Amino acid sequence: MEFGKCxxxxxxxxxxxxxxxxxxxxxxxxxxxxxxxxxxxxIIMSKKYFEVNQDPKFFEVLGEQGNHVVRxxxxxxxxxxxxxxxxxxxxxxxxxxxxxxxxWLKIDSNFFTDSSCDWNRPVEGVKNHxxxxxxxxxxxxxxxxxIK
Ligand SMILES: [Zn+2]
Ligand SMILES: [Zn+2]
Numbered sequence: 001m002e003f004g005k006c007x008x009x010x011x012x013x014x015x016x017x018x019x020x021x022x023x024x025x026x027x028x029x030x031x032x033x034x035x036x037x038x039x040x041x042x043i044i045m046s047k048k049y050f051e052v053n054q055d056p057k058f059f060e061v062l063g064e065q066g067n068h069v070v071r072x073x074x075x076x077x078x079x080x081x082x083x084x085x086x087x088x089x090x091x092x093x094x095x096x097x098x099x100x101x102x103x104w105l106k107i108d109s110n111f112f113t114d115s116s117c118d119w120n121r122p123v124e125g126v127k128n129h130x131x132x133x134x135x136x137x138x139x140x141x142x143x144x145x146x147i148k
Pocket of ligand 1: 007008011062074076077078
């Protein structure tokens with residue numbers, strides 16, 4: 001099992017690494033703002049494989065592609081923990097930096113490269129998507145993983 005937590009330790013979660021569908025660097029402006037950095041790194045999996053000791057505080061925004069992005073963060077220390085789309089509530093996007101050990105993580109692609117900063121360019125060697133490539137394609141992968 002993989003474990004992660006917020007900075008103050010109030011919120012802790014775990015999941016089985018084999019249930020991870022994909023991982024991505026997201027360069028959208030919202031991720032830049034909430035992380036205070038050039039990008040967020042997210043791990044996508046089905047919510048049913050994600051266990052958390054308590055709900056974080058959620059903040060909902062209308063994402064760049066018309067989805068409602070619900071971002072969860074620790075109300076005590078402010079750490080961004082995980083997000084989901086209101087339209088696809090059974091999928092969870094975990095912030096990779098909150099993992100206790102993320103050394104195993106492999107990044108599949110970059111999202112929203114159009115809005116990447118010159119001082120934090122998309123990593124090379126993975127696919128680039130000008131915008132979110134689609135939840136559609138990710139959800140298809142998700143569905144396949146649920147069937148197997
Ligand atoms: Zn905290
Ligand atoms: Zn983003």
